[in-house]
Amino acid sequence: MPIDHGLPWGRRCVEALVVGTTYHRGEFVDDADAQLSIRSKAVNYGLGCFGGIRAYWNDAKQELFVFRLSDHIERLFESALILGLEPPISENEAAEAVVELLRRNEAKSDQYVRPLLYVDSDELSPTLTDVPVALSIYAQPLGKYFGQESLHACVSSWRRVADNAIPARAKPTAAYLNSALARAEARRNGFDEAIFLTDDGDVSEGSAAHLFLVRRGELVSPPSTADNLEGITRRSLIELARSEPLGWTVVERTISRTELYAADEVFLCGTAAELTPVTRIDHRAVNGAKIGEWTTALGARFHDVAVGKADGWTHWRTPVWA
Numbered sequence: 001m002p003i004d005h006g007l008p009w010g011r012r013c014v015e016a017l018v019v020g021t022t023y024h025r026g027e028f029v030d031d032a033d034a035q036l037s038i039r040s041k042a043v044n045y046g047l048g049c050f051g052g053i054r055a056y057w058n059d060a061k062q063e064l065f066v067f068r069l070s071d072h073i074e075r076l077f078e079s080a081l082i083l084g085l086e087p088p089i090s091e092n093e094a095a096e097a098v099v100e101l102l103r104r105n106e107a108k109s110d111q112y113v114r115p116l117l118y119v120d121s122d123e124l125s126p127t128l129t130d131v132p133v134a135l136s137i138y139a140q141p142l143g144k145y146f147g148q149e150s151l152h153a154c155v156s157s158w159r160r161v162a163d164n165a166i167p168a169r170a171k172p173t174a175a176y177l178n179s180a181l182a183r184a185e186a187r188r189n190g191f192d193e194a195i196f197l198t199d200d201g202d203v204s205e206g207s208a209a210h211l212f213l214v215r216r217g218e219l220v221s222p223p224s225t226a227d228n229l230e231g232i233t234r235r236s237l238i239e240l241a242r243s244e245p246l247g248w249t250v251v252e253r254t255i256s257r258t259e260l261y262a263a264d265e266v267f268l269c270g271t272a273a274e275l276t277p278v279t280r281i282d283h284r285a286v287n288g289a290k291i292g293e294w295t296t297a298l299g300a301r302f303h304d305v306a307v308g309k310a311d312g313w314t315h316w317r318t319p320v321w322a
Helices: 041-045 069-083 091-104 173-188 232-242 257-262 293-307
Strands: 002-004 011-015 021-024 027-030 048-050 053-058 063-067 111-119 133-141 151-155 193-197 203-206 210-215 218-221 250-252 265-270 274-281 317-319
Touching: 021 091, 027 091, 041 111, 048 069, 048 173, 053 293, 063 091, 063 293, 069 091, 069 111, 069 232, 091 111, 091 133, 151 265, 173 193, 203 257, 210 232, 210 257, 218 232, 232 250, 232 265, 232 274, 232 293, 265 293, 274 293
Parallel strands: 151 193, 151 274, 218 250
Antiparallel strands: 002 011, 021 027, 021 133, 048 111, 053 063, 053 111, 063 317, 111 133, 193 203, 203 210, 210 218, 210 265, 265 274
């Protein structure tokens, strides 16, 4: 059953959590045994970084495909490098742990996997140097992240935290307070999601998802230098859009706020969000408040590739049960 938080925006599509197995500090343990102290630096200061990985169940092939596993693990380790943390195991070992975790949980449905690298210390000060680092990984079933077909978004009054303040491309846990503030503001004001601007006033991304728009026959997205995460789903969509059978023109450039209102189509994307249309922004209809053709076509193409229905792209899919 879906989790319902009792609010109009709270009907999540995260499936009810199933008690299972978590990878924690080098071991596979029961979920209930994967714990941190209330004194932990990770809890008190958010000292760490994390990733989000999707795995898609193909019923016809009776196979679970992890989408771009090596790319996600590589980004996690790059995040650790930016923060100055030393992972306790190698990238290959981390990838193997993800696959083994899904097997141990007998995962045969769409899954979301969350690996976390964090400072595993109970000392008082918020330090990133000369500290022990741990890796924990959990998995859970996940359907549609937003739980609805399209979104009504607003431009947030909160600005995206600058890369020179808290590096967004490192996906640090502490930076998601910025996302939480923007999303809370949006929902209190009756919107589904928030859109960040940079300190310069340019469009950055959603609260936890990248942004694309369609305008004048081009697919447009802010560059990864616009204080946003170097998104793997974003990169995937750009490559799929440029390749056959779509063959679209894709442009990475600065986007101004008012371009959102003049866009032909807008959608958000990310590992959890996948590809989610935005049909209203600041009470202005996008494409007549209807989901557009470009959004529909690219979403279908992405799904077919991720779930293993499309020919090719096997280098993006890691089978769990093969």
